[in-house]
Amino acid sequence: MNVEVDVKTLVIDEQEVSARAGQTILEVARENDISIPTLCHLDGLSDVGACRLCLVEIKGSNKLAPACVTNVQEGMEVSTDTDRLRKHRRVILELLFAERNHICSVCVSNGHCELQTLAQEQGLTHVRLPYRNPNLPVDASHERFTADHNRCILCTRCVRVCAEIEGAHVWDVMGRGIDSMIITDLHEDWGASSCTRCGKCVQVCPTGALFDKSKIGSDHPKYPDFLPYLNLMREAR
Amino acid sequence: MTIEELEQIAASVRRENAAYDYEVNVCMDLACASQGADKLKEALLKSAETSGKKVLVRRTGCMGPCSHGPLVRVDPDETLYHKVHAGHARAIVAGLGGPPVAELQCDLNEHFDSQVRVVLENAGYIDPEKIDDYIARDGYKALLTVLTEMTPSGVIHRVTESGLRGRGGGGYPTGLKWSTVAKAVGDMKYVVCNGDEGDPGAFMDRSVMEGDPHRVLEGMAIAAYAVGAGKGFIYVRAEYPVAVSRLTTALREARRRGLLGNNICNTPFSFDIEIRLGAGAFVCGEETALIASIEGRRGTPKPRPPYPAMSGLWGKPTLINNVETYANIAPIVRNGGRWFFNMGSERSKGTKVFALTGKIANTGLVEVPMGIKLREIIERIGGGVPAGHTFKAVQTGGPSGGCIPAEMLDIGVSYDALLKMGSIMGSGGMIVMDDTSCMVNVARFFVEFCMTESCGKCIPCRAGTAQMFTLLTRICSGTGTMKDLELLEELCSTVKEASLCGLGQTAPNPVLSTLKYFRNEYVEHIVHKRCPAGVCAIQVPAEVTA
Numbered sequence: 001m002n003v004e005v006d007v008k009t010l011v012i013d014e015q016e017v018s019a020r021a022g023q024t025i026l027e028v029a030r031e032n033d034i035s036i037p038t039l040c041h042l043d044g045l046s047d048v049g050a051c052r053l054c055l056v057e058i059k060g061s062n063k064l065a066p067a068c069v070t071n072v073q074e075g076m077e078v079s080t081d082t083d084r085l086r087k088h089r090r091v092i093l094e095l096l097f098a099e100r101n102h103i104c105s106v107c108v109s110n111g112h113c114e115l116q117t118l119a120q121e122q123g124l125t126h127v128r129l130p131y132r133n134p135n136l137p138v139d140a141s142h143e144r145f146t147a148d149h150n151r152c153i154l155c156t157r158c159v160r161v162c163a164e165i166e167g168a169h170v171w172d173v174m175g176r177g178i179d180s181m182i183i184t185d186l187h188e189d190w191g192a193s194s195c196t197r198c199g200k201c202v203q204v205c206p207t208g209a210l211f212d213k214s215k216i217g218s219d220h221p222k223y224p225d226f227l228p229y230l231n232l233m234r235e236a237r
Numbered sequence: 238m239t240i241e242e243l244e245q246i247a248a249s250v251r252r253e254n255a256a257y258d259y260e261v262n263v264c265m266d267l268a269c270a271s272q273g274a275d276k277l278k279e280a281l282l283k284s285a286e287t288s289g290k291k292v293l294v295r296r297t298g299c300m301g302p303c304s305h306g307p308l309v310r311v312d313p314d315e316t317l318y319h320k321v322h323a324g325h326a327r328a329i330v331a332g333l334g335g336p337p338v339a340e341l342q343c344d345l346n347e348h349f350d351s352q353v354r355v356v357l358e359n360a361g362y363i364d365p366e367k368i369d370d371y372i373a374r375d376g377y378k379a380l381l382t383v384l385t386e387m388t389p390s391g392v393i394h395r396v397t398e399s400g401l402r403g404r405g406g407g408g409y410p411t412g413l414k415w416s417t418v419a420k421a422v423g424d425m426k427y428v429v430c431n432g433d434e435g436d437p438g439a440f441m442d443r444s445v446m447e448g449d450p451h452r453v454l455e456g457m458a459i460a461a462y463a464v465g466a467g468k469g470f471i472y473v474r475a476e477y478p479v480a481v482s483r484l485t486t487a488l489r490e491a492r493r494r495g496l497l498g499n500n501i502c503n504t505p506f507s508f509d510i511e512i513r514l515g516a517g518a519f520v521c522g523e524e525t526a527l528i529a530s531i532e533g534r535r536g537t538p539k540p541r542p543p544y545p546a547m548s549g550l551w552g553k554p555t556l557i558n559n560v561e562t563y564a565n566i567a568p569i570v571r572n573g574g575r576w577f578f579n580m581g582s583e584r585s586k587g588t589k590v591f592a593l594t595g596k597i598a599n600t601g602l603v604e605v606p607m608g609i610k611l612r613e614i615i616e617r618i619g620g621g622v623p624a625g626h627t628f629k630a631v632q633t634g635g636p637s638g639g640c641i642p643a644e645m646l647d648i649g650v651s652y653d654a655l656l657k658m659g660s661i662m663g664s665g666g667m668i669v670m671d672d673t674s675c676m677v678n679v680a681r682f683f684v685e686f687c688m689t690e691s692c693g694k695c696i697p698c699r700a701g702t703a704q705m706f707t708l709l710t711r712i713c714s715g716t717g718t719m720k721d722l723e724l725l726e727e728l729c730s731t732v733k734e735a736s737l738c739g740l741g742q743t744a745p746n747p748v749l750s751t752l753k754y755f756r757n758e759y760v761e762h763i764v765h766k767r768c769p770a771g772v773c774a775i776q777v778p779a780e781v782t783a
Contacts (some may be wrong), residue, residue, distance in 0.1 A: 048539075048540075048694070049539075049540035049695075049737060050694045050695045050696070050737065051695070051696055052695050052696055052697055052735045052736070052737065055735055063734075064734055064735065066540055066737075069540045084734075087727075087730075087731070088697075088730075088731045088734060088735045091697075091701075091727060091728065091731040091735075092696050092697060092731065092735065095696055095697065095700035095701055095704060096696060096700065098700070098704065099696075099699075099700045099703075128724055129704050129724065129728075130704070130707055130708075132703065132704075132707075153696075154693065154696075154699070172535075173535065173693070175693070176518070176520075176690075176691065176692050176693045177688060177689055177690065177691035177692065177693045177699055177702075177703070178688060178691070178693070178699055178700065178702075178703040179693070180692075180693030180699065
């Protein structure tokens with residue numbers, strides 16, 4: 001039997017790699033141990049291209065392209081770690097730290113936080129921008145989980161996992177711009193919402209915004225790796 | 238409806254109009270209406286009835302020079318009266334046939350002479366709620382000609398030949414966009430009209446939709462035929478209630494005349510249009526956000542590709558053009574692509590409608606050939622800045638555009654020239670500023686607009702515009718430092734290069750262009766704690782002594 005596979009070859013950071021047509025730059029880079037920082041992307045969820053940390057340079061184009069939603073093309077030459085990209089990533093991370101109240105020392109996710117890890121990787125030692133210090137609520141109405149909006153970076157992973165994987169679509173975004181906020185149902189308390197208590201949103205949350213009440217004050221690592229496996233098993237059924 | 242029937246309607250309207258000796262046209266666009274144009278029209282009707290003269294009093298769309306409103310034009314002599322009120326009605330009607338009423342007459346020849354009217358050709362001449370008025374001025378002739386005599390690829394060829402570029406701001410070649418959608422494979426295709434005009438100080442699209450709605454419908458129907466679409470949507474912001482009601486009337490009348498619906502003009506071509514209202518989000522003018530909004534989802538942009546031409550409304554190939562782009566289509570079809578191509582500058586063809594506002598004598602709508610010098614628009618057509626003041630800058634392109642200083646006024650208006658100057662063509666807002674405007678404050682105003690209109694999806698735009706606003710507020714209040722200015726420039730670079738959609742990518746333009754041409758004003762605020770224009774309230778801190 002003759003199975004046709006459309007294979008593309010391209011260059012990422014001066015390394016020649018091959019890919020299937022339809023794969024994204026991010027997928028191919030990670031297969032080849034080339035690291036590209038991401039926040040809103042999570043294996044197993046749809047991509048929205050919102051955090052802009054995975055921007056890469058493609059030779060021949062002056063525009064930066066988000067690696068998570070840009071498909072590979074034959075002969076493409078991609079750079080993932082240039083001065084220009086590092087500068088933008090730094091500013092984006094600074095913007096996130098100054099946007100809400102991210103105080104690592106009192107956070108349940110300290111040491112297990114994707115935002116914190118990224119900042120360390122990018123060598124971010126201080127924030128030059130003025131802190132906005134918004135007055136944000138903490139929703140502890142749920143019997144098992146808590147939503148601390150001070151630590152939310154609006155990556156919408158919780159929104160997507162709830163809609164796409166759990167199928168409940170309890171989470172969504174309210175308001176716009178700097179006033180955007182993650183809400184449950186039509187801005188009901190989480191505890192009074194139609195939440196199925198599955199806890200997927202807590203596991204995929206990259207920061208300490210969504211956390212398990214039983215883990216307060218102790219190590220709170222999260223395990224979002226169940227998603228690709230879950231998807232695989234569902235497809236196999 | 239066939240071409241013969243269309244001509245019969247046109248002939249009968251002309252016959253009816255010929256029965257009158259005089260036509261008194263009253264501009265009832267928003268600016269004139271807000272100053273009592275409706276009472277004026279009532280008064281004119283009453284005076285005309287009792288005068289014994291054969292007078293037709295007609296409501297029309299925007300005539301142009303809004304600052305002179307309410308406007309009345311008397312035909313056939315084309316006498317223009319300005320600042321007319323109900324009390325003047327009797328004198329105007331009495332003066333018909335004799336010399337014009339001197340005290341009301343206004344000389345705006347300079348204002349009109351350098352204008353070329355294509356999009357606005359009917360504005361001020363037809364009643365926007367009467368389809369027959371439009372038909373009498375060659376309306377729908379282009380559509381029926383296209384349906385009976387041209388192939389879809391022939392139509393696209395004509396549009397490509399004209400060199401028309403998208404009037405919404407980006408300037409993407411319209412013919413290329415049409416042929417992409419035409420080539421896209423799909424059992425269903427859509428045509429969308431973007432009427433979500435949101436730039437502060439821009440009202441071109443509103444005037445076209447309110448003053449000549451059928452022109453937009455005709456352009457859309459021709460586009461639908463060319464790309465093979467069966468359904469159209471007009472996305473209008475709900476803040477334009479008059480435009481919505483005029484479009485609704487126009488759709489009803491066009492359906493009744495068989496110019497929309499099934500088997501138009503007895504051909505297999507069927508097409509209808511639905512109106513969708515925007516709920517007041519600026520970002521919904523971005524095409525992917527507009528699509529999301531029409532589909533009933535949250536209006537946030539999506540990364541492109543896939544482009545709407547491939548995967549738009551409900552995943553189907555979708556053609557999205559701006560109101561003014563569609564308004565250009567019927568004349569291009571009627572007069573040929575070369576006719577349009579021969580107007581304008583090298584790479585920007587045809588004419589462009591601008592909404593002239595700010596510190597200028599003749600505010601209002603103007604339509605000029607591309608390539609015209611900015612100086613001519615501002616000084617000749619606009620009548621210059623008020624006496625005693627000096628021109629400082631003109632802001633084009635709304636919050637995505639930039640400020641152009643006096644020394645660049647002799648450059649011709651085109652997509653490329655404006656881009657080179659750090660601004661954009663945008664949809665056509667033009668805000669003139671004189672020495673009483675503080676450029677830092679202007680930049681702050683536009684950044685505030687982008688901050689509140691950001692959808693919040695991507696970080697550079699959501700948090701970046703908010704930080705830019707904070708830094709600009711500091712500078713305006715005299716507490717800024719040179720370090721803040723450095724930071725501001727770095728933020729501008731990231732917001733411009735890293736944002737997801739056009740709103741974010743262009744949000745820093747007002748800051749970047751004012752920094753380029755008016756950097757000294759920023760420095761004045763920071764170092765000397767002084768606002769050169771006297772706009773910003775800077776509190777000089779009391780000297781602290783030990």
